[in-house]
Amino acid sequence: MENEKIKQTKNIVCNDKCCPIHGNMSLRGRSFRGTVIRKFPKRIVIEFDRTIYIKKYERYAKRKTKLHARLPECMFNEINLGDYAEITECRPISKIIHFIATKKINVESGGKKQWKV
Numbered sequence: 001m002e003n004e005k006i007k008q009t010k011n012i013v014c015n016d017k018c019c020p021i022h023g024n025m026s027l028r029g030r031s032f033r034g035t036v037i038r039k040f041p042k043r044i045v046i047e048f049d050r051t052i053y054i055k056k057y058e059r060y061a062k063r064k065t066k067l068h069a070r071l072p073e074c075m076f077n078e079i080n081l082g083d084y085a086e087i088t089e090c091r092p093i094s095k096i097i098h099f100i101a102t103k104k105i106n107v108e109s110g111g112k113k114q115w116k117v
Ligand SMILES: [Zn+2]
Pocket: 014, 016, 019, 020, 021, 022, 023, 072, 073, 074, 075
């Protein structure tokens, strides 16, 4: 056979046991989207707004939530500071980490509205 094509898949070595794709972690529970505000070798911190209702003033107030998430080795180059990323709940990995970063979301497709006069 002459047509031996060697398909080169992306040579990302992922030895992360906590990777939902290459390891044996199962994802379940809730997922959140937010902006990446911190990045560590194996961890990111995302932040997002939520609105709560304050009964006394009959108005809504903004609060922020920070969540720590495991960053799998294969996602390390994909997700950077300031990105909009999605994380999904898993079993507790450590005291503060019970989420895993699953994907980066392109803000361009999810639309800032352009105002036309
Ligand atoms: Zn992986």
